[in-house]
Amino acid sequence: MAVYQRSDLSKLLAAIKQGKPCPVYLVIGDTYLCLQVAEQLAVALIPDPKTRGQSLNLIDGDQEDPLNTLSLLKTYSLFAGRQIVRVSGSKLFDSKEVAKTIWDKAKAAYGKNDTRQAAVHLGRLAAIGQVAVDELAGLSEDDWQSAFAFAKADTSWLGEVLGGMEGATKAPKGSGNDPAEQYMAVIEAGLPEDNILILLVETADKRKKIYKSFLKCGAVIDLAVAEGSSKGARTEQDALLADLVRQTLADFGKTLEPRAVPVLLERVGFHPVAVVRETEKLALYVGDAAQITLNDLMAVVGRTREDALFELTEAFADQDLSQTLLIAGRLYENGVHPLVMVAGLRNQLRKLMLVASFRQGGSPDYVEGMTFAVFQKGYLPDLKSGREQWLNQLPAHPYALYMMFAKAGKYTVRQLGDALAKLLQVEFKLKSSALPPLLVLEHFFWRTIRGDKNKSPRVYS
Numbered sequence: 457m458a459v460y461q462r463s464d465l466s467k468l469l470a471a472i473k474q475g476k477p478c479p480v481y482l483v484i485g486d487t488y489l490c491l492q493v494a495e496q497l498a499v500a501l502i503p504d505p506k507t508r509g510q511s512l513n514l515i516d517g518d519q520e521d522p523l524n525t526l527s528l529l530k531t532y533s534l535f536a537g538r539q540i541v542r543v544s545g546s547k548l549f550d551s552k553e554v555a556k557t558i559w560d561k562a563k564a565a566y567g568k569n570d571t572r573q574a575a576v577h578l579g580r581l582a583a584i585g586q587v588a589v590d591e592l593a594g595l596s597e598d599d600w601q602s603a604f605a606f607a608k609a610d611t612s613w614l615g616e617v618l619g620g621m622e623g624a625t626k627a628p629k630g631s632g633n634d635p636a637e638q639y640m641a642v643i644e645a646g647l648p649e650d651n652i653l654i655l656l657v658e659t660a661d662k663r664k665k666i667y668k669s670f671l672k673c674g675a676v677i678d679l680a681v682a683e684g685s686s687k688g689a690r691t692e693q694d695a696l697l698a699d700l701v702r703q704t705l706a707d708f709g710k711t712l713e714p715r716a717v718p719v720l721l722e723r724v725g726f727h728p729v730a731v732v733r734e735t736e737k738l739a740l741y742v743g744d745a746a747q748i749t750l751n752d753l754m755a756v757v758g759r760t761r762e763d764a765l766f767e768l769t770e771a772f773a774d775q776d777l778s779q780t781l782l783i784a785g786r787l788y789e790n791g792v793h794p795l796v797m798v799a800g801l802r803n804q805l806r807k808l809m810l811v812a813s814f815r816q817g818g819s820p821d822y823v824e825g826m827t828f829a830v831f832q833k834g835y836l837p838d839l840k841s842g843r844e845q846w847l848n849q850l851p852a853h854p855y856a857l858y859m860m861f862a863k864a865g866k867y868t869v870r871q872l873g874d875a876l877a878k879l880l881q882v883e884f885k886l887k888s889s890a891l892p893p894l895l896v897l898e899h900f901f902w903r904t905i906r907g908d909k910n911k912s913p914r915v916y917s
Contacts, residue, residue, distance in 0.1 A: 485679025517545030
Protein backbone atom coordinates (compact mmCIF):
# COMPACT_ATOMS: atom_id res chain seq x y z
CA MET A 457 0.00 0.00 0.00
CA ALA A 458 1.23 3.54 0.68
CA VAL A 459 1.86 6.29 3.23
CA TYR A 460 -0.69 9.10 3.02
CA GLN A 461 -0.26 12.67 4.25
CA ARG A 462 -3.08 14.93 5.38
CA SER A 463 -3.24 16.42 1.88
CA ASP A 464 -3.78 12.92 0.41
CA LEU A 465 -6.87 12.09 2.50
CA SER A 466 -9.30 12.90 -0.29
CA LYS A 467 -7.72 10.18 -2.47
CA LEU A 468 -7.96 7.63 0.33
CA LEU A 469 -11.59 8.48 1.10
CA ALA A 470 -12.46 8.38 -2.61
CA ALA A 471 -11.02 4.86 -2.87
CA ILE A 472 -13.22 3.74 0.04
CA LYS A 473 -16.33 5.20 -1.60
CA GLN A 474 -15.39 3.32 -4.79
CA GLY A 475 -15.49 0.04 -2.85
CA LYS A 476 -11.72 -0.29 -2.36
CA PRO A 477 -11.16 -0.05 1.41
CA CYS A 478 -8.03 -1.27 3.18
CA PRO A 479 -8.40 -3.95 5.87
CA VAL A 480 -6.21 -1.96 8.27
CA TYR A 481 -5.45 1.73 8.77
CA LEU A 482 -2.68 3.17 10.94
CA VAL A 483 -3.11 6.86 11.80
CA ILE A 484 -0.11 8.65 13.34
CA GLY A 485 -0.07 12.12 14.89
CA ASP A 486 -1.70 14.51 17.35
CA THR A 487 -4.57 12.82 19.20
CA TYR A 488 -7.22 15.29 18.05
CA LEU A 489 -6.08 15.13 14.43
CA CYS A 490 -6.05 11.32 14.55
CA LEU A 491 -9.59 11.23 15.94
CA GLN A 492 -10.73 13.64 13.25
CA VAL A 493 -9.32 11.43 10.48
CA ALA A 494 -10.68 8.28 12.14
CA GLU A 495 -14.16 9.83 12.07
CA GLN A 496 -13.78 10.63 8.37
CA LEU A 497 -12.71 7.04 7.68
CA ALA A 498 -15.66 5.66 9.65
CA VAL A 499 -18.16 7.86 7.77
CA ALA A 500 -16.71 6.78 4.43
CA LEU A 501 -16.68 3.09 5.41
CA ILE A 502 -20.18 3.09 6.95
CA PRO A 503 -22.17 6.09 5.64
CA ASP A 504 -25.40 5.37 7.52
CA PRO A 505 -25.16 6.90 11.05
CA LYS A 506 -27.43 4.31 12.67
CA THR A 507 -25.55 1.37 11.19
CA ARG A 508 -22.23 3.01 12.05
CA GLY A 509 -23.28 3.34 15.69
CA GLN A 510 -23.95 -0.40 15.86
CA SER A 511 -20.82 -1.48 14.00
CA LEU A 512 -18.13 0.82 15.44
CA ASN A 513 -16.19 -0.74 18.32
CA LEU A 514 -14.13 1.83 20.27
CA ILE A 515 -11.22 0.59 22.38
CA ASP A 516 -8.97 2.63 24.69
CA GLY A 517 -5.34 1.61 24.17
CA ASP A 518 -4.54 2.20 27.84
CA GLN A 519 -7.09 -0.47 28.81
CA GLU A 520 -6.75 -2.73 25.78
CA ASP A 521 -6.37 -6.48 26.02
CA PRO A 522 -4.80 -7.32 22.62
CA LEU A 523 -6.20 -10.86 22.67
CA ASN A 524 -9.77 -9.55 23.02
CA THR A 525 -9.19 -7.06 20.21
CA LEU A 526 -7.83 -9.75 17.90
CA SER A 527 -10.70 -12.07 18.77
CA LEU A 528 -13.14 -9.32 17.84
CA LEU A 529 -11.32 -8.71 14.56
CA LYS A 530 -11.48 -12.38 13.60
CA THR A 531 -15.17 -12.70 14.46
CA TYR A 532 -17.89 -12.08 11.89
CA SER A 533 -20.34 -9.38 12.97
CA LEU A 534 -23.89 -10.23 13.96
CA PHE A 535 -25.01 -7.30 11.82
CA ALA A 536 -24.80 -7.23 8.07
CA GLY A 537 -22.14 -5.03 6.52
CA ARG A 538 -18.83 -3.71 7.77
CA GLN A 539 -17.52 -3.81 11.32
CA ILE A 540 -14.87 -1.32 12.46
CA VAL A 541 -12.54 -1.87 15.40
CA ARG A 542 -10.81 1.37 16.42
CA VAL A 543 -8.04 1.38 19.03
CA SER A 544 -7.04 4.84 20.30
CA GLY A 545 -3.59 5.22 21.81
CA SER A 546 -2.38 1.75 20.85
CA LYS A 547 0.92 0.73 22.46
CA LEU A 548 1.92 -1.65 19.68
CA PHE A 549 4.36 0.86 18.20
CA ASP A 550 6.09 1.91 21.41
CA SER A 551 9.84 1.30 21.36
CA LYS A 552 13.13 2.79 22.50
CA GLU A 553 12.85 5.12 19.52
CA VAL A 554 9.94 6.96 21.18
CA ALA A 555 10.90 6.37 24.83
CA LYS A 556 12.31 9.89 25.31
CA THR A 557 9.14 11.41 23.89
CA ILE A 558 7.00 9.41 26.32
CA TRP A 559 9.26 10.40 29.24
CA ASP A 560 8.94 14.08 28.31
CA LYS A 561 5.16 13.74 28.23
CA ALA A 562 5.17 12.16 31.69
CA LYS A 563 7.23 15.05 33.06
CA ALA A 564 4.97 17.60 31.39
CA ALA A 565 1.85 15.97 32.85
CA TYR A 566 3.40 15.96 36.32
CA GLY A 567 4.35 19.60 35.93
CA LYS A 568 0.63 20.33 35.40
CA ASN A 569 -0.27 18.27 38.52
CA ASP A 570 -1.93 15.64 36.29
CA THR A 571 -0.50 12.62 38.10
CA ARG A 572 -2.98 10.23 36.50
CA GLN A 573 -1.80 11.06 32.99
CA ALA A 574 1.82 11.04 34.16
CA ALA A 575 1.27 7.52 35.51
CA VAL A 576 -0.16 6.40 32.16
CA HIS A 577 2.96 7.59 30.32
CA LEU A 578 5.26 6.00 32.92
CA GLY A 579 3.43 2.71 32.45
CA ARG A 580 4.11 2.88 28.71
CA LEU A 581 7.76 3.69 29.38
CA ALA A 582 8.13 0.74 31.73
CA ALA A 583 6.60 -1.58 29.13
CA ILE A 584 9.16 -0.43 26.57
CA GLY A 585 12.03 -1.21 28.94
CA GLN A 586 10.42 -4.47 30.07
CA VAL A 587 10.62 -3.49 33.75
CA ALA A 588 8.05 -3.02 36.50
CA VAL A 589 6.93 0.60 36.60
CA ASP A 590 7.74 0.94 40.31
CA GLU A 591 11.33 -0.14 39.56
CA LEU A 592 12.00 2.83 37.25
CA ALA A 593 13.53 5.13 39.86
CA GLY A 594 15.84 2.38 41.10
CA LEU A 595 17.42 1.64 37.72
CA SER A 596 21.11 2.43 37.46
CA GLU A 597 22.24 4.90 34.83
CA ASP A 598 23.60 2.06 32.69
CA ASP A 599 20.41 0.00 32.98
CA TRP A 600 18.30 3.05 32.18
CA GLN A 601 20.36 3.81 29.07
CA SER A 602 20.11 0.19 27.99
CA ALA A 603 16.34 0.05 28.55
CA PHE A 604 15.34 3.37 27.01
CA ALA A 605 18.26 4.58 24.85
CA PHE A 606 18.56 7.96 26.56
CA ALA A 607 20.39 9.18 29.65
CA LYS A 608 18.67 8.87 33.02
CA ALA A 609 17.31 12.17 34.29
CA ASP A 610 15.96 13.23 37.69
CA THR A 611 13.52 10.55 38.87
CA SER A 612 12.93 11.93 42.37
CA TRP A 613 9.36 12.90 41.47
CA LEU A 614 8.31 9.41 40.41
CA GLY A 615 7.47 8.35 43.95
CA GLU A 616 4.69 10.91 44.21
CA VAL A 617 3.12 9.71 40.96
CA LEU A 618 3.54 5.98 41.47
CA GLY A 619 2.40 6.12 45.09
CA GLY A 620 -1.14 6.84 43.95
CA MET A 621 -1.26 4.15 41.29
CA GLU A 622 -3.31 1.02 41.73
CA GLY A 623 -1.45 -2.19 42.36
CA ALA A 624 -2.57 -3.68 39.06
CA THR A 625 -1.03 -0.78 37.19
CA LYS A 626 2.25 -1.30 39.01
CA ALA A 627 2.53 -4.96 38.12
CA PRO A 628 5.76 -6.01 36.44
CA LYS A 629 5.99 -7.09 32.85
CA GLY A 630 4.09 -10.18 31.98
CA SER A 631 5.24 -13.22 30.07
CA GLY A 632 3.81 -14.60 26.91
CA ASN A 633 3.72 -13.74 23.25
CA ASP A 634 4.44 -10.24 22.04
CA PRO A 635 1.08 -8.53 21.19
CA ALA A 636 2.70 -6.95 18.13
CA GLU A 637 3.63 -10.39 16.81
CA GLN A 638 0.07 -11.61 17.41
CA TYR A 639 -1.37 -8.60 15.58
CA MET A 640 0.98 -9.19 12.65
CA ALA A 641 -0.02 -12.84 12.37
CA VAL A 642 -3.73 -12.00 12.27
CA ILE A 643 -3.33 -9.08 9.83
CA GLU A 644 -1.10 -10.95 7.41
CA ALA A 645 -3.34 -14.02 7.52
CA GLY A 646 -6.21 -11.79 6.43
CA LEU A 647 -9.24 -10.40 8.27
CA PRO A 648 -12.84 -11.32 7.44
CA GLU A 649 -13.81 -9.29 4.38
CA ASP A 650 -16.01 -6.75 6.16
CA ASN A 651 -13.87 -6.29 9.27
CA ILE A 652 -11.73 -3.14 9.40
CA LEU A 653 -9.03 -2.21 11.94
CA ILE A 654 -8.10 1.43 12.64
CA LEU A 655 -5.20 2.10 15.02
CA LEU A 656 -4.46 5.61 16.33
CA VAL A 657 -1.02 6.42 17.75
CA GLU A 658 0.83 9.64 18.55
CA THR A 659 4.22 8.25 17.55
CA ALA A 660 5.43 5.10 15.80
CA ASP A 661 8.84 3.54 15.35
CA LYS A 662 8.92 2.98 11.61
CA ARG A 663 11.66 0.39 11.97
CA LYS A 664 9.39 -2.05 13.78
CA LYS A 665 8.10 -5.06 11.90
CA ILE A 666 4.49 -4.25 12.72
CA TYR A 667 4.80 -0.86 11.02
CA LYS A 668 6.04 -2.61 7.88
CA SER A 669 3.18 -5.08 8.21
CA PHE A 670 0.63 -2.23 8.21
CA LEU A 671 2.40 -0.65 5.27
CA LYS A 672 2.22 -3.94 3.38
CA CYS A 673 -1.37 -4.90 4.20
CA GLY A 674 -3.11 -1.57 4.65
CA ALA A 675 -2.69 2.19 4.67
CA VAL A 676 -0.56 4.41 6.91
CA ILE A 677 -1.80 7.97 7.41
CA ASP A 678 1.01 10.15 8.75
CA LEU A 679 -0.31 13.39 10.24
CA ALA A 680 3.00 14.39 11.82
CA VAL A 681 3.69 18.14 11.81
CA ALA A 682 7.14 19.68 12.12
CA GLU A 683 7.94 20.57 15.73
CA GLY A 684 9.84 23.52 17.13
CA SER A 685 9.78 27.25 16.50
CA SER A 686 11.84 27.49 13.31
CA LYS A 687 10.34 29.42 10.41
CA GLY A 688 9.68 26.23 8.44
CA ALA A 689 8.03 24.50 11.39
CA ARG A 690 5.87 27.52 12.23
CA THR A 691 4.77 27.81 8.61
CA GLU A 692 3.68 24.16 8.55
CA GLN A 693 1.94 24.43 11.91
CA ASP A 694 0.10 27.60 10.97
CA ALA A 695 -1.03 26.12 7.65
CA LEU A 696 -2.56 23.15 9.47
CA LEU A 697 -4.28 25.30 12.10
CA ALA A 698 -5.60 27.74 9.49
CA ASP A 699 -7.10 24.78 7.63
CA LEU A 700 -8.82 23.62 10.83
CA VAL A 701 -10.21 27.12 11.33
CA ARG A 702 -11.62 27.19 7.78
CA GLN A 703 -13.17 23.73 8.15
CA THR A 704 -14.75 24.59 11.48
CA LEU A 705 -16.21 27.87 10.26
CA ALA A 706 -17.51 26.22 7.09
CA ASP A 707 -19.75 24.03 9.27
CA PHE A 708 -21.24 27.24 10.72
CA GLY A 709 -21.46 28.98 7.34
CA LYS A 710 -19.08 31.74 8.47
CA THR A 711 -15.69 33.20 7.60
CA LEU A 712 -12.95 34.90 9.60
CA GLU A 713 -11.52 38.27 8.64
CA PRO A 714 -8.12 37.48 7.02
CA ARG A 715 -6.08 39.75 9.30
CA ALA A 716 -7.60 38.01 12.34
CA VAL A 717 -6.29 34.55 11.40
CA PRO A 718 -2.63 35.07 12.47
CA VAL A 719 -3.82 36.74 15.68
CA LEU A 720 -5.95 33.73 16.54
CA LEU A 721 -3.12 31.29 15.83
CA GLU A 722 -0.62 33.33 17.85
CA ARG A 723 -2.92 33.52 20.86
CA VAL A 724 -3.81 29.84 20.93
CA GLY A 725 -0.48 28.34 19.84
CA PHE A 726 -0.06 24.92 18.24
CA HIS A 727 -2.94 23.18 20.00
CA PRO A 728 -5.30 21.84 17.30
CA VAL A 729 -8.18 21.02 19.63
CA ALA A 730 -7.92 24.45 21.31
CA VAL A 731 -7.96 26.20 17.92
CA VAL A 732 -11.14 24.35 16.97
CA ARG A 733 -12.83 25.10 20.30
CA GLU A 734 -11.94 28.80 20.17
CA THR A 735 -13.17 29.00 16.57
CA GLU A 736 -16.47 27.40 17.58
CA LYS A 737 -16.74 29.91 20.42
CA LEU A 738 -16.26 32.78 17.97
CA ALA A 739 -18.88 31.40 15.59
CA LEU A 740 -21.43 31.22 18.37
CA TYR A 741 -20.47 34.65 19.72
CA VAL A 742 -21.23 36.55 16.49
CA GLY A 743 -24.69 35.03 16.11
CA ASP A 744 -26.14 35.61 12.64
CA ALA A 745 -23.15 37.62 11.33
CA ALA A 746 -21.55 35.99 8.30
CA GLN A 747 -18.02 37.16 9.08
CA ILE A 748 -16.06 37.19 12.33
CA THR A 749 -13.98 40.35 12.71
CA LEU A 750 -10.73 41.08 14.49
CA ASN A 751 -12.68 43.02 17.11
CA ASP A 752 -14.81 39.95 17.78
CA LEU A 753 -11.67 37.88 18.24
CA MET A 754 -10.09 40.45 20.58
CA ALA A 755 -13.22 40.40 22.70
CA VAL A 756 -13.53 36.63 22.96
CA VAL A 757 -10.17 34.90 22.50
CA GLY A 758 -7.17 35.44 24.68
CA ARG A 759 -5.02 33.86 27.29
CA THR A 760 -6.56 34.12 30.73
CA ARG A 761 -5.11 36.95 32.76
CA GLU A 762 -3.99 34.51 35.44
CA ASP A 763 -2.10 32.32 32.99
CA ALA A 764 -0.43 35.26 31.29
CA LEU A 765 0.57 36.87 34.59
CA PHE A 766 2.08 33.57 35.69
CA GLU A 767 4.06 33.41 32.44
CA LEU A 768 5.27 36.98 33.02
CA THR A 769 6.49 36.40 36.57
CA GLU A 770 8.15 33.10 35.62
CA ALA A 771 9.96 34.62 32.63
CA PHE A 772 11.09 37.54 34.80
CA ALA A 773 12.39 35.24 37.56
CA ASP A 774 14.18 33.13 34.93
CA GLN A 775 15.95 36.26 33.64
CA ASP A 776 14.48 35.75 30.17
CA LEU A 777 14.37 39.35 28.98
CA SER A 778 12.90 38.74 25.52
CA GLN A 779 10.01 36.65 26.86
CA THR A 780 9.39 39.09 29.71
CA LEU A 781 9.12 42.02 27.30
CA LEU A 782 6.95 40.05 24.87
CA ILE A 783 4.47 38.84 27.51
CA ALA A 784 4.27 42.24 29.20
CA GLY A 785 3.49 43.83 25.83
CA ARG A 786 0.72 41.33 25.16
CA LEU A 787 -0.81 41.85 28.58
CA TYR A 788 -0.80 45.61 28.10
CA GLU A 789 -2.40 45.27 24.65
CA ASN A 790 -5.10 43.08 26.16
CA GLY A 791 -6.02 45.74 28.69
CA VAL A 792 -4.24 44.43 31.78
CA HIS A 793 -3.37 47.46 33.91
CA PRO A 794 0.40 47.91 34.52
CA LEU A 795 -0.21 48.06 38.28
CA VAL A 796 -1.67 44.55 38.08
CA MET A 797 1.61 43.39 36.52
CA VAL A 798 3.53 45.21 39.25
CA ALA A 799 1.48 43.40 41.89
CA GLY A 800 2.23 40.02 40.29
CA LEU A 801 5.95 40.76 40.06
CA ARG A 802 6.04 41.99 43.65
CA ASN A 803 4.33 38.81 44.83
CA GLN A 804 6.87 36.66 42.98
CA LEU A 805 9.85 38.60 44.34
CA ARG A 806 8.52 38.36 47.90
CA LYS A 807 8.13 34.61 47.59
CA LEU A 808 11.66 34.25 46.23
CA MET A 809 12.98 36.48 49.05
CA LEU A 810 11.21 34.35 51.66
CA VAL A 811 12.60 31.15 50.15
CA ALA A 812 16.08 32.67 49.85
CA SER A 813 15.99 33.56 53.54
CA PHE A 814 15.01 29.98 54.42
CA ARG A 815 17.90 28.70 52.31
CA GLN A 816 20.43 31.00 53.96
CA GLY A 817 19.05 30.97 57.50
CA GLY A 818 19.82 27.37 58.47
CA SER A 819 17.84 25.25 60.97
CA PRO A 820 17.19 23.15 59.05
CA ASP A 821 20.19 23.50 56.77
CA TYR A 822 19.37 23.54 53.08
CA VAL A 823 21.77 21.34 51.12
CA GLU A 824 22.32 22.54 47.57
CA GLY A 825 21.30 19.98 44.97
CA MET A 826 19.22 17.79 47.26
CA THR A 827 16.80 15.52 45.42
CA PHE A 828 13.05 16.00 45.58
CA ALA A 829 12.65 12.86 47.69
CA VAL A 830 15.09 14.20 50.33
CA PHE A 831 13.46 17.63 50.19
CA GLN A 832 9.93 16.24 50.61
CA LYS A 833 10.60 13.61 53.27
CA GLY A 834 13.49 15.15 55.17
CA TYR A 835 13.89 18.89 54.76
CA LEU A 836 10.27 20.01 54.33
CA PRO A 837 8.82 18.45 57.54
CA ASP A 838 11.54 20.17 59.61
CA LEU A 839 11.01 23.44 57.76
CA LYS A 840 7.26 23.39 58.48
CA SER A 841 7.82 23.20 62.23
CA GLY A 842 6.73 26.58 63.59
CA ARG A 843 6.66 28.19 60.11
CA GLU A 844 3.16 27.33 58.90
CA GLN A 845 2.17 31.00 58.66
CA TRP A 846 5.13 31.81 56.42
CA LEU A 847 4.78 28.69 54.29
CA ASN A 848 1.13 29.54 53.60
CA GLN A 849 2.45 32.29 51.31
CA LEU A 850 4.33 29.75 49.16
CA PRO A 851 3.18 27.03 46.71
CA ALA A 852 1.32 24.25 48.50
CA HIS A 853 2.44 21.51 46.10
CA PRO A 854 5.72 20.01 47.39
CA TYR A 855 7.31 19.79 43.96
CA ALA A 856 6.38 23.37 43.06
CA LEU A 857 7.94 24.48 46.35
CA TYR A 858 11.02 22.37 45.62
CA MET A 859 11.43 24.07 42.25
CA MET A 860 11.06 27.51 43.87
CA PHE A 861 13.83 26.63 46.32
CA ALA A 862 16.05 25.64 43.40
CA LYS A 863 15.23 28.84 41.52
CA ALA A 864 15.85 31.05 44.58
CA GLY A 865 19.40 29.72 44.70
CA LYS A 866 20.27 32.09 41.84
CA TYR A 867 19.79 35.13 44.07
CA THR A 868 20.70 36.57 47.46
CA VAL A 869 18.18 38.17 49.79
CA ARG A 870 19.86 41.54 49.16
CA GLN A 871 19.56 41.23 45.39
CA LEU A 872 15.86 40.46 45.70
CA GLY A 873 15.42 43.39 48.08
CA ASP A 874 17.07 45.70 45.54
CA ALA A 875 14.68 44.44 42.88
CA LEU A 876 11.71 45.16 45.16
CA ALA A 877 13.02 48.69 45.73
CA LYS A 878 13.23 49.26 41.98
CA LEU A 879 9.71 47.89 41.57
CA LEU A 880 8.47 50.40 44.15
CA GLN A 881 10.00 53.17 42.04
CA VAL A 882 8.10 51.78 39.05
CA GLU A 883 4.84 51.95 40.98
CA PHE A 884 5.47 55.60 41.93
CA LYS A 885 6.21 56.52 38.30
CA LEU A 886 3.10 54.75 37.05
CA LYS A 887 0.94 56.63 39.54
CA SER A 888 2.54 60.07 39.30
CA SER A 889 4.31 60.59 35.97
CA ALA A 890 3.10 61.11 32.41
CA LEU A 891 5.53 58.55 30.99
CA PRO A 892 4.03 55.76 28.85
CA PRO A 893 3.26 52.91 31.30
CA LEU A 894 4.72 50.18 29.08
CA LEU A 895 7.94 52.16 28.69
CA VAL A 896 8.27 52.40 32.49
CA LEU A 897 7.86 48.64 32.84
CA GLU A 898 10.27 47.85 30.02
CA HIS A 899 12.89 50.14 31.58
CA PHE A 900 12.51 48.23 34.86
CA PHE A 901 12.93 44.87 33.10
CA TRP A 902 16.10 46.03 31.37
CA ARG A 903 17.58 47.41 34.62
CA THR A 904 16.88 44.33 36.71
CA ILE A 905 17.52 41.56 34.21
CA ARG A 906 20.42 43.06 32.28
CA GLY A 907 21.68 45.37 35.04
CA ASP A 908 22.07 49.14 35.30
CA LYS A 909 24.35 50.45 32.58
CA ASN A 910 26.70 52.25 34.96
CA LYS A 911 26.35 50.09 38.05
CA SER A 912 27.74 46.81 39.23
CA PRO A 913 26.93 44.24 40.36
CA ARG A 914 23.69 43.53 38.51
CA VAL A 915 20.54 42.76 40.42
CA TYR A 916 20.45 39.34 38.76
CA SER A 917 23.69 37.61 37.99
